[in-house]
Amino acid sequence: MGSSKILYRAEPADQRLVEPLDMMTLIYQRRSGITHMVGEPVPQMLAAMGDDAVDAAILAKRLAKTFDLGGAADAVAVLSERLEELAELGLVERITDA
Amino acid sequence: MNRDAMLLVDALRNPATTRNLDAQGWTELLSMARAEQLLGTLAERFKIESVPPKVAEILAEARVNADYLRRSALWEADCARRVLAGFGGKVVLLKGTAYVAAGLKAGEGRSIGDLDILVARDDLPQVEAALLAAGWEWVKPDPYDDAYYRDHMHELPPLIHKLRDRMIDVHHTILPLTARRRPDARAMLADANCLPSRLREGPGEGQSNSRHISDPPLTAVASHRLRLPASGRGGLYTLSPPDMVCHSAAHLFADGELDGGLRNLWDIHCLLGQFSSAEFWVQLRSRASLHQLSEPVERAVRLAHQLYGTQIPKDWAGWHRQDKWYVARLTARDGWGRPTRKFIRLLFYIRSHWLRMPPLMLARHLWVKWRKG
Amino acid sequence: MHEFRVQVGPAAFRIGSAWREPLAQMAELYRDYPQPEFTDFSVRLEPTGLLRRWLRPSVAICGDYMLPDAAPLPLAQGLLAAEMAMNLQMALGWRRHLLLHASAVERDGRVLVMTGQSGSGKSTLSALLGSRGWRFMGDEFVLLDPVSGDAVPFPRLISLKNSAIAAMQAVKPDGHFGPLLAGTPKGDIRHLVPPGDAIARMGQGGAPALLLFPRFGYPGEVREVAPGETFMRLTQASTNYVALGEAGFTTLTRFVRSVPSRAIDYQSGEEAVALVEQLWERLA
Numbered sequence: 001m002g003s004s005k006i007l008y009r010a011e012p013a014d015q016r017l018v019e020p021l022d023m024m025t026l027i028y029q030r031r032s033g034i035t036h037m038v039g040e041p042v043p044q045m046l047a048a049m050g051d052d053a054v055d056a057a058i059l060a061k062r063l064a065k066t067f068d069l070g071g072a073a074d075a076v077a078v079l080s081e082r083l084e085e086l087a088e089l090g091l092v093e094r095i096t097d098a
Numbered sequence: 099m100n101r102d103a104m105l106l107v108d109a110l111r112n113p114a115t116t117r118n119l120d121a122q123g124w125t126e127l128l129s130m131a132r133a134e135q136l137l138g139t140l141a142e143r144f145k146i147e148s149v150p151p152k153v154a155e156i157l158a159e160a161r162v163n164a165d166y167l168r169r170s171a172l173w174e175a176d177c178a179r180r181v182l183a184g185f186g187g188k189v190v191l192l193k194g195t196a197y198v199a200a201g202l203k204a205g206e207g208r209s210i211g212d213l214d215i216l217v218a219r220d221d222l223p224q225v226e227a228a229l230l231a232a233g234w235e236w237v238k239p240d241p242y243d244d245a246y247y248r249d250h251m252h253e254l255p256p257l258i259h260k261l262r263d264r265m266i267d268v269h270h271t272i273l274p275l276t277a278r279r280r281p282d283a284r285a286m287l288a289d290a291n292c293l294p295s296r297l298r299e300g301p302g303e304g305q306s307n308s309r310h311i312s313d314p315p316l317t318a319v320a321s322h323r324l325r326l327p328a329s330g331r332g333g334l335y336t337l338s339p340p341d342m343v344c345h346s347a348a349h350l351f352a353d354g355e356l357d358g359g360l361r362n363l364w365d366i367h368c369l370l371g372q373f374s375s376a377e378f379w380v381q382l383r384s385r386a387s388l389h390q391l392s393e394p395v396e397r398a399v400r401l402a403h404q405l406y407g408t409q410i411p412k413d414w415a416g417w418h419r420q421d422k423w424y425v426a427r428l429t430a431r432d433g434w435g436r437p438t439r440k441f442i443r444l445l446f447y448i449r450s451h452w453l454r455m456p457p458l459m460l461a462r463h464l465w466v467k468w469r470k471g
Numbered sequence: 472m473h474e475f476r477v478q479v480g481p482a483a484f485r486i487g488s489a490w491r492e493p494l495a496q497m498a499e500l501y502r503d504y505p506q507p508e509f510t511d512f513s514v515r516l517e518p519t520g521l522l523r524r525w526l527r528p529s530v531a532i533c534g535d536y537m538l539p540d541a542a543p544l545p546l547a548q549g550l551l552a553a554e555m556a557m558n559l560q561m562a563l564g565w566r567r568h569l570l571l572h573a574s575a576v577e578r579d580g581r582v583l584v585m586t587g588q589s590g591s592g593k594s595t596l597s598a599l600l601g602s603r604g605w606r607f608m609g610d611e612f613v614l615l616d617p618v619s620g621d622a623v624p625f626p627r628l629i630s631l632k633n634s635a636i637a638a639m640q641a642v643k644p645d646g647h648f649g650p651l652l653a654g655t656p657k658g659d660i661r662h663l664v665p666p667g668d669a670i671a672r673m674g675q676g677g678a679p680a681l682l683l684f685p686r687f688g689y690p691g692e693v694r695e696v697a698p699g700e701t702f703m704r705l706t707q708a709s710t711n712y713v714a715l716g717e718a719g720f721t722t723l724t725r726f727v728r729s730v731p732s733r734a735i736d737y738q739s740g741e742e743a744v745a746l747v748e749q750l751w752e753r754l755a
Contacts (some may be wrong), residue, residue, distance in 0.1 A: 017717065019724045021699040028720040032173040033166065033713065035720055037703065090177065121508040125485060129513045132535040152483070152509035155567065162566040166714045434472065434487055434515055435535060 007053040007095045008083045010046050016091070018043060029091060036089065041067070045082060046091070053095050056080040102438065103360060103429040106130045109140065110364065111407045113147040124153050126433030133435030134360045135209045138164035142207035164207045171195045171210040174264050178213060179334050181232040185224060190216040190290045190335040192269065192345065197365065199293055200336050204368035209361075212256075212265040216337075218287055219270035226254060226268070234259050234266060272345050279352055281344065281389035290335040339373040340385040347398035348391050351424075355443070355450040359428045360405075366398050367406040379411050397421065401428070472515070476506050480614065480625040480673050481567065483507035484557055488516040489524055493549025500550075500628055500649050500662060503670050512536075512564060514556035519543045532556045536563035548652050551660060554628065561612055561625075562710040568614035568623055569715055569722045572708045575613045575622055576605035581680035581755055582622040583747065584613050584730070586708050589657070592687030592743070595635040598663060599740050600747065602643050607669040608677075617718040620725050621676040626669045628662040636661045638740060680755035682732035685743065689736035693746060696732040731755075 017028040025043045027036040041063065048062040056079040060069060069075035086092035105127050108115045119127065131137040141160040149157065175195050182189050190196075192214040197205030217225050237256040238244065247255040254268040271283035337345060343366060350362040386395035400416060401424060402408040427446050430439035437443060472487040475494040488494045493516060514534035518524035528546035532538075534556050544552045561570060573586035574597035583605070585593040594610040601607030609625040616623055628649065631639050636659060639646065649662035684696060684704070696704075705723055706712050712719040731754045737743040 022697045023699045033169045033716045125510050159566045166716055
């Protein structure tokens with residue numbers, strides 16, 4: 001693998017409708033028409049990403065301001081996984097330095 | 099009443115012809131439109147035409163459905179784009195998805211099914227591998243069909259995405275390899291144009307109930323906050339306008355039994371209307387010749403003019419003896435939406451197989467199919 | 472082709488048939504329904520092959536929307552074929568409301584919605600409540616208006632299956648029942664014409680006030696259902712949620728936020744009615 005870093009950028013907030021219910025949050029994605037049912041920390045991640053290109057480490061720092069994420073290394077690993085999942089779903093875009 | 103689909107053709111060509119239509123006439127027109135996959139198109143044509151209240155409801159409903167189909171089609175194309183972003187060759191959208199992605203008139207109200215893309219034949223293994231790795235899987239695992247597809251057809255065996263349940267057809271040329279005519283796929287790929295930006299809906303949904311009416315074409319959407327893949331890297335392409343017409347005509351006349359022919363011909367009517375210019379008609383003539391599609395393209399242009407009133411240059415107009423058979427086949431639909439003119443349909447069915455493969459192959463193919471029941 | 476037209480709630484159907492008999496049955500059962508001039512959908516009962524018109528007649532369901540591998544039915548079940556065909560048009564083609572596979576009854580302008588799989592009892596329960604002072608709104612589909620959130624009536628012939636047939640005949644001995652269709656893919660079926668007021672008021676909706684997930688054949692119990700689970704189950708019960716896009720999302724989330732939902736188990740019609748009345752009193 002090369003040294004190119006992968007960053008992630010969320011879709012603009014006006015491209016989705018967010019509806020928190022009891023155990024989960026519903027996210028309607030306008031572009032695809034798909035309704036995603038997500039659990040924590042996904043809604044918080046999307047909110048914290050704003051319009052910026054971030055990686056898991058940056059995101060962990062932002063979220064740590066308002067959430068207890070447990071161990072720092074764990075948090076980054078978990079967020080990495082979630083970011084990849086969100087990229088697969090198209091809620092978030094991968095940006096590579098190339 | 100012994101109606102045929104000329105009722106639908108007339109309504110599309112000139113909505114004012116429906117002014118004296120009674121309830122029964124409307125019922126029949128709508129059934130035909132549904133059967134011919136043209137209800138969404140009819141709804142577009144009648145946007146500013148006054149119609150009876152019940153009909154207005156039905157057409158409004160058709161627009162909701164067209165929005166849904168368009169959204170699904172563009173999303174599917176975008177998913178394919180992301181998966182194939184690292185791939186070095188061009189990925190060219192075909193048919194309905196292409197029209198919609200490029201904001202063409204032919205895409206307005208269009209019913210869209212599967213995603214169709216065209217790539218270079220040499221790139222098939224790479225594209226196939228990328229799609230399989232990203233969640234698509236084969237639809238038909240039968241080895242005979244599989245071998246048949248790979249050796250003789252113009253596309254990979256069909257793939258379907260596991261989660262989204264949507265099919266993708268990966269073409270490497272536009273007609274089966276066994277067909278009499280050999281379009282130049284390399285030339286089509288070379289002339290394909292990149293779509294200007296990432297595929298998006300118009301401004302956010304729900305901003306007004308009539309959003310679909312005032313939607314700007316996709317090319318005009320501002321994507322200010324996102325950094326987008328530059329042309330040639332991870333973007334999607336469409337065929338050049340003359341090639342789009344050639345492809346549509348090939349699909350209509352050289353590949354099929356003319357099922358869905360009225361819709362296909364409407365696509366051609368829209369494409370010709372949108373791109374018409376002195377230069378375009380010259381290019382169309384030369385591209386059609388290059389792709390060995392002169393006869394189907396010329397017939398398509400004549401019939402679009404005959405049925406839908408497309409404006410065409412004098413040297414493309416005329417009337418060939420066989421044209422009336424095509425018109426009869428294209429309009430073979432009754433007021434219940436049932437196919438009619440069984441004999442003519444049968445002739446075209448046989449012809450379509452004849453066109454797709456040489457006689458010896460045809461016999462073997464039908465034998466294997468028959469044996470399998 | 473023989474022809475029959477009928478309006479049910481907001482939808483108008485044109486039904487064609489190669490045989491006279493099924494349409495004669497329909498005309499008799501739907502005699503108090505409006506006969507529309509303009510129609511939304513056309514369906515056809517056609518012979519499956521050239522000879523099948525006369526020889527062991529076999530009915531294929533065709534129409535504006537069709538399923539490619541639908542199994543044909545014998546002519547004796549032609550009425551069932553027509554009803555199934557109408558359901559199919561709604562399920563595949565209707566986009567004017569969010570469609571839920573559910574039954575509904577109304578009281579004082581507010582609507583009780585009941586949803587569940589086949590056999591859960593939602594159909595029979597709605598018929599029962601319809602004869603206990605509630606206004607019957609439909610047993611197959613509940614239509615939710617995307618703008619107002621109201622439930623709109625769709626009062627077709629009530630489809631009673633197997634043991635529910637005798638049960639309803641006991642409750643409504645003078646009810647207008649259709650012919651007994653024995654040996655269908657779902658067992659014995661008999662249709663019941665909805666009460667007069669259900670037909671007369673098919674144009675009047677109401678605000679949904681209570682959602683129930685009924686389950687017949689279990690000891691009586693009531694359980695709360697969380698909004699998340701309700702949402703998920705309702706998307707599964709909807710044939711057009713996805714097609715409606717954003718309107719589907721906002722309609723369903725509004726419903727889930729504003730309508731309490733309960734799962735109820737019961738072993739008899741009477742038990743169910745009692746549970747319903749209690750819950751309605753408390754929650755609606």
